[in-house]
Amino acid sequence: MPSMESNTDTQQRILDSARELIYARSYADVGVAAICEHAGVKKGSFYHFFPSKRDLTLSMLDAVYADLKETLVMKAFAEDIPPLARLDRFGQLAAEFQQQMHQSTGVVLGCPFGNLSNELATQDETIRIRIEQIFTNLQVVIRKVLREAVDEGEIKNLNIEATAQAMLAYFEGVMLLAKSQNNTKILSQLMPAMSQIRINTI
Amino acid sequence: MPSMESNTDTQQRILDSARELIYARSYADVGVAAICEHAGVKKGSFYHFFPSKRDLTLSMLDAVYADLKETLVMKAFAEDIPPLARLDRFGQLAAEFQQQMHQSTGVVLGCPFGNLSNELATQDETIRIRIEQIFTNLQVVIRKVLREAVDEGEIKNLNIEATAQAMLAYFEGVMLLAKSQNNTKILSQLMPAMSQIRINTI
Known part of the structure; x- marks a missing residue:
């Protein structure tokens, strides 16, 4: 032992x-x-x-999310700049990370959570739920920023919950498209539109 | 024989x-x-x-795209309604298809191209390129609609190519998020924001 x-x-x-x-x-x-x-x-x-590869994967997802929070989320959403600019910084930092990985591996890796969700969500309910929770955590961060933007008058009549989902969806989709093209160029071109997405209250 | x-x-x-x-x-x-x-x-x-599962998959991707064109794209982008409304109809028809599949299978299946891209793009260059081509074909359809919207004065100063990519990215991301939640509710809630995305010329 x-x-x-x-x-x-x-x-x-x-x-x-x-x-x-x-x-x-x-x-x-x-x-x-x-x-x-x-x-x-x-x-x-x-x-x-x-006990199994699945258990390892659940631990891995937690570790990747903990790292993401430390290296990307906390940095991007620091309160030194206005709320919506933090979303832009999040997109920009994510794009830079993908560019670095692309330089070292030769491929666009995309989002580790989006990758596994698209591969496994219909097959492994435990892994799907863990990824859903991670996506929910990210939405909580985005909602907080949107709430601030609304409070400061940057945005009006916003459905904060739906907009946070829409922004995360867009983020995941841009990652997916860059991976499908094996090209990081669209990341820096498309990410700035994330903070512009609005779903209004009816 | x-x-x-x-x-x-x-x-x-x-x-x-x-x-x-x-x-x-x-x-x-x-x-x-x-x-x-x-x-x-x-x-x-x-x-x-x-000759191989990969060859079958390439044929399958072509068959799925041919069907998508027939059943969804041609219907959604018929010219009986204004350009941007066709994009909304595309999102709505895709949401309805996912809801039907969810009812019959119990799971949100998402986009067959986005699924395979996220699973395989780093591993199989031939499959990645086929999916990239299909995504390009879809962007051509979206670009045509955006060009019409610009010509008719519905939108101004639009970077048509980047906006078509952004709209497709959003579409894929909404599919991905719905799959991660195994819930079709967000499809009808989020899809209408697709036609609102704009990336402007500088």
């Missing part, structure tokens, strides 16, 4: 490997064997930490 | 089965064996018509 520290390292290596491989390819294309090989761990060790 | 007519029938059954199974699940989750079983054909027969 390895020490506690080594346990944590092993678990983290498995998580990191799954994250890298699944993001670059797909859920189905990456098996437990490939994750173990990439992480340099034995299968027995894998199953000591994760 | 079966007759020509039976050949066509077999090929069509394979195509129909692949389409139904892959749309309901994913590319990776549906193997040649499952397609053959569903279609009631032998593996040898499968490989007589399609």
Whole structure:
């Protein structure tokens, strides 16, 4: 039995490997064997930490969202600029991240949550619900910004909840289209339109 | 060797089965064996018509797009109503189709092209390019509508090409979000905002 520290390292290596491989390819294309090989761990060790690939994927989704919050969301939505400008900054930072990944991998990877949702939502209800929760968390952040914009008079008669959904949908769609073209150019061109979307109260 | 007519029938059954199974699940989750079983054909027969699952998928994508054109695009973009209203009709018909499928299958299936792009774009360049072409075809239809709207004075200073991309991105994102929620409600709520998206010339 390895020490506690080594346990944590092993678990983290498995998580990191799954994250890298699944993001670059797909859920189905990456098996437990490939994750173990990439992480340099034995299968027995894998199953000591994760009962299944699905359990690993749920942990991975949480880890990716925690990182996204830390590196992108908190930075983009810092309150040093007006509310709607923060949405633009979110789109811009996401575009820059995709450009960096494209330079290092040669492909547009898109959104890890959107990718797995489109691949798995009809097949794995547990994974679908986890992704839905992450999307809801992102909508909460956007709603807060929209509420501020309404309070400050930047926007009027706004259906905040529907607009937050529409903005997130647009964000996901721009990611999807860039991935389909394997081209990051449209990210910087299309993202600025996100903060312009409005669904009004009737 | 079966007759020509039976050949066509077999090929069509394979195509129909692949389409139904892959749309309901994913590319990776549906193997040649499952397609053959569903279609009631032998593996040898499968490989007589399609060298590989990828070749079948390329034919399937063409068939789905041909159907989409026939049943949705031509209907939505008929010239009996003003240009932008046709975009609204496209969103509405797509929402209705998803609702019907949801009623019969219990799940929101989303866009067959967006699904496969997010699953496969980094893994299969040939499939990615076919999907990119289909998305380009859809943008051509949207561009035509936007050109008319500009000519008739409905919109001014529009970057038609970028706006067509943005509208398609939004359409795909709304589909993705509905699939992630397994709920068709947001389709009818969010689709009307598609025709409102504008990216202006600088």
